[in-house]
Amino acid sequence: MPELPEVETIRKQLSEQLIDAEIVDVEVRVPKIFVGPTSSPTTLGVNHILDGEVIAKISRVGKYLFIHFSSGRGLAIHLKMTGRLVIDVHTYATVPHTRVVITFKNKRKIYYWDTRMFGYLHVESNIAEAEGIVKAKLGPEPWVIDDSEFLRRLQKTGRTIKDAILDQSLLAGVGNIYASDGLWLAGIDPRRKANTLKLSEVKKLRMSLCTVLERGLATGGASDNSYVDAYGKRGAYQNEFLVYGRTGEPCRKCGRELKYLKIGGRGSWVCENCQK
DNA sequence: GACAACCTGACC
DNA sequence: GGTCAGGTTGTC
Numbered sequence: 001m002p003e004l005p006e007v008e009t010i011r012k013q014l015s016e017q018l019i020d021a022e023i024v025d026v027e028v029r030v031p032k033i034f035v036g037p038t039s040s041p042t043t044l045g046v047n048h049i050l051d052g053e054v055i056a057k058i059s060r061v062g063k064y065l066f067i068h069f070s071s072g073r074g075l076a077i078h079l080k081m082t083g084r085l086v087i088d089v090h091t092y093a094t095v096p097h098t099r100v101v102i103t104f105k106n107k108r109k110i111y112y113w114d115t116r117m118f119g120y121l122h123v124e125s126n127i128a129e130a131e132g133i134v135k136a137k138l139g140p141e142p143w144v145i146d147d148s149e150f151l152r153r154l155q156k157t158g159r160t161i162k163d164a165i166l167d168q169s170l171l172a173g174v175g176n177i178y179a180s181d182g183l184w185l186a187g188i189d190p191r192r193k194a195n196t197l198k199l200s201e202v203k204k205l206r207m208s209l210c211t212v213l214e215r216g217l218a219t220g221g222a223s224d225n226s227y228v229d230a231y232g233k234r235g236a237y238q239n240e241f242l243v244y245g246r247t248g249e250p251c252r253k254c255g256r257e258l259k260y261l262k263i264g265g266r267g268s269w270v271c272e273n274c275q276k
Numbered sequence: 277g278a279c280a281a282c283c284t285g286a287c288c
Numbered sequence: 289g290g291t292c293a294g295g296t297t298g299t300c
Contacts, residue, residue, distance in 0.1 A: 080295050116283045175294055
C-alpha cells in the first residue's frame with residue numbers, strides 16, 4: 001500500500017497521539033510479523049519484551065517507520081503492500097487480519113493489520129543505529145536530492161526510468177502510484193532508459209515527483225485499495241490520480257486514451273501523446 | 277537485469 | 289480457472 005505520503009501521514013498521526021505513552025504489553029497474533037531483537041519471530045500470545053517502554057519520537061525514512069523509545073530501543077516498521085497501523089479503532093480487535101496489538105498504560109492501543117502479511121515490526125535494541133543503517137541503504141528523497149546527483153545516479157543504470165525511480169536505493173519513498181503520476185506530469189515516457197534523460201528532464205522529473213508527493217500528503221494519501229490512516233480514515237488522492245489506474249480514460253492534458261503497460265513487472269500508465 | 281518469492285483477496 | 293495488487297529481497 002503505502003508510499004511516502006501515506007507513511008508520513010501515519011507517522012504524523014502516531015506522533016500526535018502517542019508521544020510519552022508507555023507500553024504495557026504486546027499481543028502477537030502472527031509471530032513472524034513481530035520480530036525479536038535477534039531477528040527471529042516471537043511466539044504467539046502476549047509478549048512482555050517491550051513492557052515499560054515509553055515512546056520518545058517517531059521518524060520516517062522513505063517508506064520505513066521508526067518508533068524510538070526513551071531507553072534507546074525501538075521498533076522498525078515496514079507496512080509493505082497491505083499493512084495498516086491504527087490507533088484505538090477497536091473494531092480491529094476482532095476483525096480478520098489484525099496481526100499485532102500494542103497496548104499502552106493510558107489504555108490506548110495500536111492495531112497492526114495486514115492482509116498479506118508482508119509487513120513487519122522489528123524490535124531494535126538500538127533504534128537510532130537501525131535507522132542509520134536503513135538511511136545508508138536508501139537513496140535520498142526527491143525533495144533533498146541534488147539534480148546533478150539524481151542525473152549521476154540515473155546515468156549509472158540501463159534500466160527504464162520507471163524502474164529506476166522505484167529503486168529505493170536510488171531514490172527513496174516513491175512507489176508505483178507516484179512514479180506513474182510523476183512521469184506523466186514531467187512528460188517523460190516510463191519506458192525511456194534512465195541513462196537517456198537530459199539534465200533538464202531530470203530536473204523536471206524531480207520537481208514533478210515532489211509535486212505529486214506533496215499532493216498525496218495534502219490529500220491524506222491514496223486509498224485506491226486498502227490504505228487507511230492511523231485513525232482508520234481513507235485518503236483522497238485516488239480521486240485525482242493523474243494516470244495511475246486510469247486505463248482507457250482520457251489524458252488530463254490532451255484527452256487521448258491512456259494506455260496500460262507492463263514495465264519491470266509492474267503496471268504502468270502512459271499518455272503516448274504527452275509523454276516522450 | 278529478469279524473475280520468483282513472501283501471502284491473501286478481489287476481480288474477470 | 290487465471291491475473292492482478294500500493295513493496296522488498298534473494299535467486300539465477
